[in-house]
Amino acid sequence: MIRVQREDFDVGVELERLAAGNQRIGGVASFIGLVRDMGGDDQVSALTLEHYPGMTEKKLGEIEAEAHQCWPLDAVLIIHRYGRLEPGDRIVLVATASPHREAALAACQFLIDWLKTDAPFWKSEETPAGKRWVESRTEDETARERWKLRP
Amino acid sequence: MRLLYFAWLRARIGCAEEELDLPPEVREVAGLLDWLQSRGGRYAEALRDRSVVRVAVNQNYVGLEHPVREGDEVAIFPPVTGG
Numbered sequence: 514m515i516r517v518q519r520e521d522f523d524v525g526v527e528l529e530r531l532a533a534g535n536q537r538i539g540g541v542a543s544f545i546g547l548v549r550d551m552g553g554d555d556q557v558s559a560l561t562l563e564h565y566p567g568m569t570e571k572k573l574g575e576i577e578a579e580a581h582q583c584w585p586l587d588a589v590l591i592i593h594r595y596g597r598l599e600p601g602d603r604i605v606l607v608a609t610a611s612p613h614r615e616a617a618l619a620a621c622q623f624l625i626d627w628l629k630t631d632a633p634f635w636k637s638e639e640t641p642a643g644k645r646w647v648e649s650r651t652e653d654e655t656a657r658e659r660w661k662l663r664p
Numbered sequence: 665m666r667l668l669y670f671a672w673l674r675a676r677i678g679c680a681e682e683e684l685d686l687p688p689e690v691r692e693v694a695g696l697l698d699w700l701q702s703r704g705g706r707y708a709e710a711l712r713d714r715s716v717v718r719v720a721v722n723q724n725y726v727g728l729e730h731p732v733r734e735g736d737e738v739a740i741f742p743p744v745t746g747g
Binding site: 546562563564565567568571572593604605625628629630631632633634635636637646647648649653 | 668670671672720723725739741742743744745746747
């Protein structure tokens with residue numbers, strides 16, 4: 514399931530709902546992305562996330578389908594927020610449920626790695642020097658690429 | 665054709681969305697970027713460095729050689745930074 518929303522989410526409620534009513538599930542893995550108070554060497558007082566409505570949901574749906582093809586998953590949840598967020602706020606939740614931990618953990622990492630390079634979101638930061646756009650990181654590209662080498 | 669701009673490209677061009685009658689000489693993404701750049705001013709400045717310009721046609725990432733047609737939704741933006 515994909516949700517793109519301005520509002521915050523309750524991690525406990527979401528994880529419980531993901532596995533509810535399915536006793537085949539033996540493990541739930543999750544990743545929660547938070548707003549940091551630093552960007553490079555600069556203090557960050559807020560982050561604004563912009564996205565491409567329509568394409569965002571489409572790309573996240575494709576990434577979710579890809580994870581289902583690669584691993585035996587019973588459930589996938591991706592929640593990504595947009596709008597203005599402050600340090601400590603939750604940005605993203607990726608959660609996967611599977612009969613066994615290996616699939617849940619691997620799929621969770623795959624999803625966040627792919628999401629970072631394929632979902633059309635853009636961050637801008639508020640710093641003491643003013644507002645600036647966050648640049649993409651080659652490390653993110655590398656993290657995604659290694660999944661292509663997976664046997 | 666519907667053109668959408670995001671992030672700093674939107675800010676530099678000063679517009680989030682515009683309708684365009686596709687010029688007959690424009691056949692693919694590279695040609696569209698050249699044509700927009702030829703408008704000069706903010707367009708020329710914003711699109712100067714193609715290494716940081718990404719394009720989606722009808723909500724799919726595409727390369728510079730991808731065809732563009734009347735009725736397409738074409739989005740132009742910098743590399744994504746979500747997650």
